[in-house]
Amino acid sequence: MFRRTVRILAALTMAAAATLVTTVTTAAPAQADGCYTWGRTLSEGMTGEDVRQLQIRVAGYPGYNAVLVIDGVFGPATRAAVVRFQQAYGLGADGIAGQQTFNRIYALQDDDCTPVNFSYAELNNCNSTWAGGAVSAATARFNALVNMWKLQAMRHALGDQPIRVTSAFRSHACNDAVGGSPSSRHLYGDAVDLGVSPHSLCRLAQQARNHGWREILGPGYPGHSDHTHVAHDPIRTWSASSCGVS
Numbered sequence: 530m531f532r533r534t535v536r537i538l539a540a541l542t543m544a545a546a547a548t549l550v551t552t553v554t555t556a557a558p559a560q561a562d563g564c565y566t567w568g569r570t571l572s573e574g575m576t577g578e579d580v581r582q583l584q585i586r587v588a589g590y591p592g593y594n595a596v597l598v599i600d601g602v603f604g605p606a607t608r609a610a611v612v613r614f615q616q617a618y619g620l621g622a623d624g625i626a627g628q629q630t631f632n633r634i635y636a637l638q639d640d641d642c643t644p645v646n647f648s649y650a651e652l653n654n655c656n657s658t659w660a661g662g663a664v665s666a667a668t669a670r671f672n673a674l675v676n677m678w679k680l681q682a683m684r685h686a687l688g689d690q691p692i693r694v695t696s697a698f699r700s701h702a703c704n705d706a707v708g709g710s711p712s713s714r715h716l717y718g719d720a721v722d723l724g725v726s727p728h729s730l731c732r733l734a735q736q737a738r739n740h741g742w743r744e745i746l747g748p749g750y751p752g753h754s755d756h757t758h759v760a761h762d763p764i765r766t767w768s769a770s771s772c773g774v775s
């Protein structure tokens with residue numbers, strides 16, 4: 530009798546768990562996301578703020594040695610980035626952003642629109658305002674957001690193991706304090722320094738070539754023996770000679 534009760538309880542618990550799983554996987558995502566909810570399927574040729582929001586999320590999928598322009602215009606490069614994102618997550622890779630793609634993005638983003646594994650605080654250990662750099666606070670913060678989505682893409686490509694950020698946005702004061710270059714991309718909020726472990730600095734520098742950074746500095750470049758630096762420099766600068774990155 531007791532055993533039978535336990536068995537029934539176990540069955541009930543499993544049923545409840547199954548119900549929960551069903552609820553989670555089939556819950557309508559529309560209007561459900563705390564950050565941003567897409568209201569239409571997006572494909573090549575479309576324009577708008579929703580396209581721009583999509584571009585931010587797939588900025589880490591531009592392909593080797595490329596940068597995705599975030600302009601609200603769904604062109605061939607955006608389509609290719611969506612395809613790479615879909616492939617990375619095992620979705621049907623048709624380059625059209627529909628419910629499956631949006632659901633994956635909803636699962637990847639926090640309510641403040643940062644990807645789940647990175648945060649504004651992590652990208653700014655200089656101040657809390659994002660002010661005092663080479664661009665407005667809003668621009669610096671936005672650049673950091675795009676960088677976080679690039680980092681999330683790289684993190685996934687590297688087996689979903691952590692990536693350690695050691696320094697990112699710096700005001701002029703913070704940059705001077707650490708002896709940064711007067712023209713450092715850290716002043717723009719679009720540079721991130723990555724520390725060793727679990728990935729080697731070379732592994733990070735090499736993988737970064739696929740995720741939308743025009744500036745990669747690592748082992749072999751002066752002053753970069755203890756971190757790999759990635760940024761969105763207007764001028765392409767890849768230099769990590771000890772890693773075969775140039």
Ligand SMILES: [Zn+2]
Pocket residue numbers: 715720721722758759
């Ligand atoms: Zn740096």
